[in-house]
Amino acid sequence: MPLRVVAFSGNTRRPSRTRALVEAVAGELARLRPVEVRVLDLLDAGPGVGALDRAALPLPAARIVEAIEGADALIVGTPVYKGAYSGLFKHVFDFVEPESLAGKPVVLTATGGGARHALVVEHALRPLFGFFAAQTVPTAVYAGEREIVDGVIADPAVRARALAAAAELGALLDLARDRRDLRVAAAG
Numbered sequence: 268m269p270l271r272v273v274a275f276s277g278n279t280r281r282p283s284r285t286r287a288l289v290e291a292v293a294g295e296l297a298r299l300r301p302v303e304v305r306v307l308d309l310l311d312a313g314p315g316v317g318a319l320d321r322a323a324l325p326l327p328a329a330r331i332v333e334a335i336e337g338a339d340a341l342i343v344g345t346p347v348y349k350g351a352y353s354g355l356f357k358h359v360f361d362f363v364e365p366e367s368l369a370g371k372p373v374v375l376t377a378t379g380g381g382a383r384h385a386l387v388v389e390h391a392l393r394p395l396f397g398f399f400a401a402q403t404v405p406t407a408v409y410a411g412e413r414e415i416v417d418g419v420i421a422d423p424a425v426r427a428r429a430l431a432a433a434a435e436l437g438a439l440l441d442l443a444r445d446r447r448d449l450r451v452a453a454a455g
């Protein structure tokens with residue numbers, strides 16, 4: 268069975284550079300490894316995603332939280348809003364059970380207006396996934412507005428980082444697959 272990868276983007280409109288960036292990393296990963304990828308964003312979650320507790324989440328939003336929890340690996344992306352991840356992106360992860368992300372391989376990505384907030388991936392996203400004890404890959408990917416054009420990464424350096432992040436995720440997925448196969452073999 269292929270491993271299941273969820274690419275979740277915190278965009279609040281489409282077309283979206285952030286969604287394009289997580290799709291690009293997912294596309295590179297799919298070229299490298301046999302994976303089943305689902306791309307989801309806040310528009311898929313619907314307006315009810317702002318509910319104040321998990322039990323009140325409408326089905327589309329609840330399904331996204333469940334998909335994140337059940338995935339073998341994540342590719343996450345957020346637009347930079349006011350120097351950090353978007354509030355609703357964080358809100359979705361506030362519903363996620365911490366144990367479900369422990370040890371899970373994760374690629375961190377973000378898009379912003381320019382280079383000023385490029386380190387959001389390190390200052391905001393990495394600590395968030397550190398809370399979950401997720402296994403974030405070393406290469407995080409940030410793109411400014413001129414670096415993604417018409418849904419395509421237009422900048423060679425950003426493209427190279429997307430490729431590197433996908434390759435690092437692929438290597439972690441190999442380990443995850445080995446662990447899963449050992450568990451299945453041990454269960455007889």
Ligand SMILES: Cc1cc2nc3c(=O)[nH]c(=O)nc-3n(C[C@H](O)[C@H](O)[C@H](O)COP(=O)(O)O)c2cc1C
Pocket residue numbers: 278279280282283284285286346347348349350351378379380381382383384411412
């Ligand atoms: C409310 C709001 C706040 C923003 N704050 C920042 C910011 O602090 N720094 C930045 O670089 N870009 C900022 N931007 C620009 C977006 O991060 C940028 O356009 C992003 O690529 C949009 O992603 P999307 O196409 O997925 O919606 C902001 C945009 C909005 C709508």
